[in-house]
Amino acid sequence: MIEKRGLSQLEQDKLNIDPDFDFKDIAAKPFSDLTTNQIGMFKWTGIYHQLQPGYFMMRLRIAGGLITAAKLKVVADIAERYGQGELCITTRQCLQFHFLQKDDLHLVIDELAAVGITSKNACGDVVRNVTSCPLQGVCKHEIGDVRSVIETIDADKEFLDEQRNLSRKHKINVSGCGAACGLQLINCQSWVPCEREIKGIAVRGWQYFAGGGLGRNPYLAQWIFSWVPEKLVTAITSAAVEIHRLHGDRTTRSLGRLKIIVARFGHQAFALELIRIMRERKVADLDELEIAPQATPKIPPMPFAGESVVPQRQEDLSTVRVMIRRSEISATEAIQFATWAEQFGSAEIIFTARQNLQIRNVPDTKVAELVKLITSAGYRMQGHDYLPDIVACVGTTLCNLAVSDTPNSYRQVIDAFADDVDFWSDIGPLRIHMNGCPNSCAQHWIADIGLRGTREMQKNGSEEGFSIFVGGAVEGSGHIAEHVVDVSSKAVVPIMKQLLDLYLKDRNNGAEHFGVYARRVGVKYLRENLDLDLDVTNVQQVNQDLTAVFANVIKEAKP
Template identity: 30%
Template sequence: MSDAASRMQTALDEYAENIQRFKRGEITPDQFRPLRLGMGVYAQLAHVKNMQRIKVPGGRMTAAQLDAVAEVTERWALGLAHITTRQDIQLHHLEIEETVELQRVLAKADVTTVGACADTVRNVTASHLAGVVEDEVFDVTPHAHAITQYFLFHPHNRKLPRKFKIGLSGSTRDHAQIMINDLGLLARVTDAGRGFAVYVAGGLGSTPEMAHLWRDFVPERDVLAACDAVIRVFWRDGERKNRKKARIKFLLRKLGEAEFMKRLDDELAKVKAEEGAKIEAELDRYLGEYPNEEAPSSVPGGEAIGDAAFARWKRTNTIAQTQPGYRVVTVKLPLGDITAEQMRRLAALARGHGNGEVRTTNTQNFVMRFVPEGNLVALHRALSQIGLAEPDAGHITDIVACPGADYCSLAITKSMGVGARVREHLSEGGNRAEADDLVQQIGAFEIKISGCPNSCGQHHVADIGMTGLMVKGKDGVERPHYSLRVGGGCGPDAKIGDRLDGRVPEEETPKVIAAIARHYVQERAEGESFREFVARKGAGDIGRIGFAAATDVI
């Protein structure tokens, strides 16, 4: 057994014993809480069931790993899994004892839950297009693996002031949303070779902050040392009394940017002086063990001619790779949900029509890479048979939503429910052809919904973002409402969306969003993005048009 496998087995054994200690009353609920969170287990709703979060570093999964997740989903999670905005997979309705065997099944497939929750380095995310599109500088997923392995059993991990999120992007389009991470790495190549620009102290929640540039270039050999330096400063200087102020962005605000960056510089110099050679050797080992992604044995190219439904799906759900003859295929998951049987069938399709792998995305979808052009018609037909061939990935009906009050004890509103309402209204409307035309005219567009201000649905960085809250009516009864933001996004010139002045009853939100979408299509300049449209028109104008479609805006 390898050292990593041995440590994982020890962690699982300790977790199983901690559950028994808790049941015997040897440790209190407060003492048990960080122990289960450290293994990715949240108490769900009224604390009678549990949620298991599964880490997917860089979003990359083999078909065998997807089969393992399908197995545990079917056995213990009522057959339904949920993809998150951190490229994780979440399972719900679990008994605490069931999570032990569930984690053991996953561990056999080299899938981990260690650090998926708690005050840890959470799942390390990466662009799902890394290495296969022209504007990617280089494939950053091996580095996501290296960072994951380095911090998995790091002495400071699980003992941080708060959670810590790391993302890596290979292009300025920033598919991994590095600007809203505690630590973001952007691939660069200079005369000094490969490396990364390093951004720090980003994050959303009730007081969002875009990340700040710390180093314009860190050589590839120093990337783990740079990450470690940031973690050490956070571990040493971060807030430990008030959890609401414990994210690293608050440390930057407290110290001021200049002093904060100086502490990072000093710590990096110290790390390199004391452990630089050792950390470089670890990086080499982790990068060396990372399996290269391989093209399938089938010959690329060929014809891909199908019916109108196929043509629309190919246009909206596939893109050409830099590797000739292959395409990336987005498997659109309505609101991030997928059944165990669909996962099992998708794993088989990845073997038969792709390269035996899938990747999760922070838009709550799956992608298949290295799909030969000639396999697309057959793949589309097979996806249709299992309900996974919905077109318009990345469009206005491809809505991102946190689990909301259906699952989460922190949520205020049922964000997935309202997301379904918006999808139905935009997809069907009163006239299906008219609705389809609107969706296709708008093009790429993001709606993101959070059931509370914590922003797990990333509502701050969407074309239209929705935040759930309860509002008391004249009759004294509290009912779910949503506040809206417009014009946010990541990528170049990342921006927090502008808040509209008003709160919309849950049942009215689909009409408001449809009105804003139609206003954009009718009034936009040629080639104007929605973010540019908001900047030109102003949030006040957009709110006036949108809220006119509702009858009870507060």
């Protein structure tokens, strides 16, 4: 008989600690009275304890990344008064505050609630915010308008209030069309609209994918249903969450994601398990479902690359895309963008999975004026989906888990390449993702060039560095990036330059995409053609020099 292992400590905490804290009571307690276990459960309210003792990060839930200008101004005002005037855009299209203090948490929560914004279930072992492609509702390729489906799933009371004790986090995506923009292969559940003719009428239905997820051990989603009537979307979504609750591993957290369950079942058996649960729930019309003929999907490539202004399906309107440097935006900047959205668009802004933002519904007659204002203010608009459009996590500056200073390496790469327009234009579309630890918040597994934080052992300790991966893809059947080499942080720029020079020299027909090239030639070829004997500045001394800088930042934090 197999020995039954006990629950992990966190699973015990989830049974014994109510995650719905009264943060007014928390404010009245000394920080020293809070247990590590209690602070860990703050995540169910979207709150993490930062690397800096006594300071907290709070993540907001923003369904599909869409927010009104009025709400963004409120968020910016809160950031100014409680969060050192800074906001961060996440890869799940949300915003984060940093440097919040314990005694202010309840004030922030109440002020957000007053305008209909919540941080509930933004973190923790729950159903997180629903993500979508950034052009939802305005894209010429979108099949119908998917916004209502996004909002229905995101606001579902079962997910918000009842299914709050899953074995791990649960992520859902709703795409606007079949293309890879929605990142459907990396989510626990993904919905992709499709059309067919029924009795002479074009009817929208959905394809359904499940079992994607990155983290330390990445999995790509499997194709589960090739046709789902729209009336069954919520029922299937709910059934999949229930499967996660029932079958998730609660003894080993690395095995607790839905991706493990789907991989164990296989696509057909998982589809049948969904149907079984829905039958138990008396869901009607299940005979209209069509199980996918195979598990491996074929995802069309993204239809956009490089455009700073995208014509919408609405006549004479466009979406203006703006790159945000390393996802960081000040409260003042947020208010400025909100004001521009009011003056030039429909008073809406959408945050993207590449940690950028877009102003929607701008009349074509006003686009040039808005673009001039944005570029004059110092924001980059050229290079979307190219080398300058880098995704990066917060790294060791704020995160307890990071082992490498992602922001510093990000700045080095941007400073080295972003202004060389001829160079990155010649390279073509290129997705670079930089992650400070193995957890893949910045999604390095799906990047053309992905960096994952690591430590390089030295004679007198260790030096921070990165593992470099290449060839990730979210189109076609998808591909997990493969490891090329580990380098110290000081070698990131020269090694990246070597990789790109090899690509420019070896690519087929002068037009082969970098990811396709990397998968064709293989990591062994790339590794053998890199010069790793580099003469660069000692990064350990740089880190020692920065220690005093970081200490001063913490000292000057608002009381």
